[in-house]
Amino acid sequence: MGVIKILTIKVPLKDANKVKTILIRNENLDNSYKTLKEGLFVYFPVKTLFKTKYELINKELETLEHLPHSLKDALKNILTKDELEKVKTAYDCIGDIAILEIDRELRKKEKEIANALLNIRRDIKTVVRKEGSHEGTFRVQKMKYLAGENRKETIHKENNIRLKLDIEKVYFSPRLSLERMRIAELVNTSKSRESKNKKSEKKEDILVMFSGCAPYCCVIAKNAAEKINSIIGIEINPEGHKYGIENIKLNKLDNGCNINLINGDVKKEIPKLAKMGKRFDRILMPLPKHAEDFLPEALAVSKKGTIIHFYDFLHEEKFNDALEKIKKVCDKAKKKCRILKIVKCGQHSPRTFRICVDFEVM
Numbered sequence: 001m002g003v004i005k006i007l008t009i010k011v012p013l014k015d016a017n018k019v020k021t022i023l024i025r026n027e028n029l030d031n032s033y034k035t036l037k038e039g040l041f042v043y044f045p046v047k048t049l050f051k052t053k054y055e056l057i058n059k060e061l062e063t064l065e066h067l068p069h070s071l072k073d074a075l076k077n078i079l080t081k082d083e084l085e086k087v088k089t090a091y092d093c094i095g096d097i098a099i100l101e102i103d104r105e106l107r108k109k110e111k112e113i114a115n116a117l118l119n120i121r122r123d124i125k126t127v128v129r130k131e132g133s134h135e136g137t138f139r140v141q142k143m144k145y146l147a148g149e150n151r152k153e154t155i156h157k158e159n160n161i162r163l164k165l166d167i168e169k170v171y172f173s174p175r176l177s178l179e180r181m182r183i184a185e186l187v188n189t190s191k192s193r194e195s196k197n198k199k200s201e202k203k204e205d206i207l208v209m210f211s212g213c214a215p216y217c218c219v220i221a222k223n224a225a226e227k228i229n230s231i232i233g234i235e236i237n238p239e240g241h242k243y244g245i246e247n248i249k250l251n252k253l254d255n256g257c258n259i260n261l262i263n264g265d266v267k268k269e270i271p272k273l274a275k276m277g278k279r280f281d282r283i284l285m286p287l288p289k290h291a292e293d294f295l296p297e298a299l300a301v302s303k304k305g306t307i308i309h310f311y312d313f314l315h316e317e318k319f320n321d322a323l324e325k326i327k328k329v330c331d332k333a334k335k336k337c338r339i340l341k342i343v344k345c346g347q348h349s350p351r352t353f354r355i356c357v358d359f360e361v362m
Contacts, residue, residue, distance in 0.1 A: 006045040007034060009052060016042040017158060019054070021177060026050075051328045074116040079109060087113065088172040094174050095154030096125040114146035128167070137236040139171040158215075159184070161222045161251050165213045169239040172213060176286070177346065179345040179356065180219040183284065183309060186358075187220060203229040204281040207273075207301060208267050209294060211235045214259075216284055221248075221257045230258040232273070232280075234266045238296050254351030261272035270297040272352040279303040288313045288354050295329040299361065306361040307340070316351050326359055336362035 011019045023029035023044055033045035034277060036059065045057045068074035071089050079087065086106055092099045098117055102110050114127035126149045131142040143152060156163045158177040165172055188204055208216045211233030221231060226256035233243045248254050248261065262269050262346045283298045285291045297309055312322045319342055330337045340358040347353055 002063050003060050004033070005058050005060045006030070006062060007046055007049070008036070008054040008057055008061065009046050010057050010059075011042050011044065013037075013040055013042060014160065015054075016044075017160075018178065020044060021158075031068055032064060034064055036061055039353055055089045066104075068116075068120050071113070071120065074120050075113060076228050078112050078116060079106075083109070087316045091117075092174055093124065094161075094165070095156040095173060096123060097152070097154045097167055098124045098127045099167065100127060100129050100146070103241050111146055114148070118148050126151060126154070128152065134171060138240070140169060140237070141171075143168050155196075159219045159223060161215075161218045161247075163213055163215055163218065163247050164250055165243045165247075166239065170213045170237065170243055171240070172215065173346075174287040175346045176215075176354075179343070180216055182343070183216065184220045184223040186307070187282065199203065202281070203227060205229050205279070206231045207280040207283045207298075208233040209270075209283065209285050209298065210287045211244060211261065212237070212240045212286075214261060215287065217244070217259055218247055218253060218260070221253045221259055222251055225257060228257070230260070232278075233261045234257070234264060235261065236263070236265050238263055239357050266294055266297055270301055271286075274300045280306060282306065285310050287311060290332065291328060292325040295326065296333060297331045299330065299335055302335070302361045304361060306358055308361065310359065311345070311354060312357070312358045313352060313354055315346050316353060319355060322355060322357050326357060332362075 009019065020029065023046065028047050028048045028050065030045035035045065036043040045061055048151045049056060072084055072087055075084060075246060083106060086103050098121065100114065102113060106113065110129060117127055118124060127147045128143040128145055131144050134141045152168045153166045156165065156174065159181045187269055206220060206228060208231065211217055212235055213231055217231050217233045220228065229341060235243060235244060241261060244261045245318045248259055253259055278301055280301055283302060284307060285298060285308065288293065294299055302308065310322065310326060323339060326337060338360045341358055343356045344354050
């Protein structure tokens, strides 16, 4: 192990997790060198120059012992050339658990693939494989244990919070980390703020539909505490609700933050809130399939100026379908709306994206 001066990106500690995630996704984090923490900054080694708001600077970093740079590199002496071509190198990490997708013809070597991943990612302690797709009302997914520690519960870190969950009992997408922070940064701005970035004095009352283990609730409360009046999260899955309650405590948000998590069906719980006269400044609908079925409930607890974040899975040529869904439900409820923005929040399949439509109730 030696020391060498190389190109790094200088990032404030508060932004370190977000930037690291982006570097990994863009395959621009140089794993040949040790990341350096110095004072209030972290220096990540990068492979190439790129456009960024952060400072790119040459810095002396320690070299790491030689390890394969990718999963395919680690499998070169384990799989045949034909098998290597079928390996899916993209995988999700929730906490210290890696979730692989492995084609059926490679299942006989799935444990070797999993152990190879453990060898190149020392931050990963458990490797599992997806079995089937998200199913049922709770949108959960079966996972098969492959290597490492035999467990499915972990603590995931993102956006200055920690989230405890069981990956097989609770729906959670680490790919929405940046989207969750985007929403937190939008809180307590004027309704024109989403276009003009002007601040508002009023604190917001926020509703999170399908709140799961409370990632949106926790990220917003942690990063925009002074800008919120209250947050209500509704989750039908009792396991998700249980973890949500635990995560509020884990992040010390039960002291001073007015967060109320409800275990129930939004179709039944929102009418109760409406009868109580509850109206929200911001409503999140992070259910990407059939969310339009729940728009009437969202509109029932909206008011003039409410911002609704509506999620959908659509082909890039059909983004306007989401706008039509919104307009159709608003017309039926005799409410007008103004589309503020369409945001891509992740790719679902080739040319198909999870999108968020931010719109204002007029």
